[in-house]
C-alpha cells in the first residue's frame with residue numbers, strides 16, 4: 609500500500625477529530641490503491657462518504673457547543689459543504705459510468721483534507737481546547753458508528 613500521507617503535523621489535538629481524519633485517510637488510501645471491482649469500490653466509497661458526513665457533523669456540533677461562530681465558522685462550514693457536494697457528484701458520475709476511475713477524485717479529497725486541516729480544523733480545535741472541550745460522536749452515529 610502506498611500514499612498514506614499522514615503525519616503528526618496534521619494532528620489537531622482532539623482525539624476524536626484526529627481519529628476520524630485518520631479513518632478518512634485510510635479509506636481514501638484504500639480506493640487509491642485498490643484493484644477491486646467497481647462494486648467493491650462503490651461499497652468503500654459509500655463508507656467513505658458516511659465517515660465524511662459523520663466527521664463534518666462532529667465538528668459542526670462541537671462548534672455549536674463551544675460557541676465558535678462568526679466568519680471563521682461560516683467559512684469552515686462552507687468548505688465542508690463544497691467538499692461533500694463535489695464528492696457526491698463524483699460518486700454519482702462513477703455510479704453512472706460517466707467517470708471510469710475514482711482515483712483522481714479521492715486524490716483530490718486527500719489534498720483537500722490536508723489544506724482544510726491546516727487552515728480550519730487546527731484553528732478551530734485550538735479554540736475549543738482553550739475552553740477545555742472536546743468532540744463527541746454525534747447522533748445518529750453514536751448508536752451506530754460508521755466504523
Ligand SMILES: [Fe+2]
Nearest residue numbers: 667724728729
Ligand atoms: Fe473541518
Ligand SMILES: [Fe+2]
Nearest residue numbers: 629663667729
Ligand atoms: Fe476535519
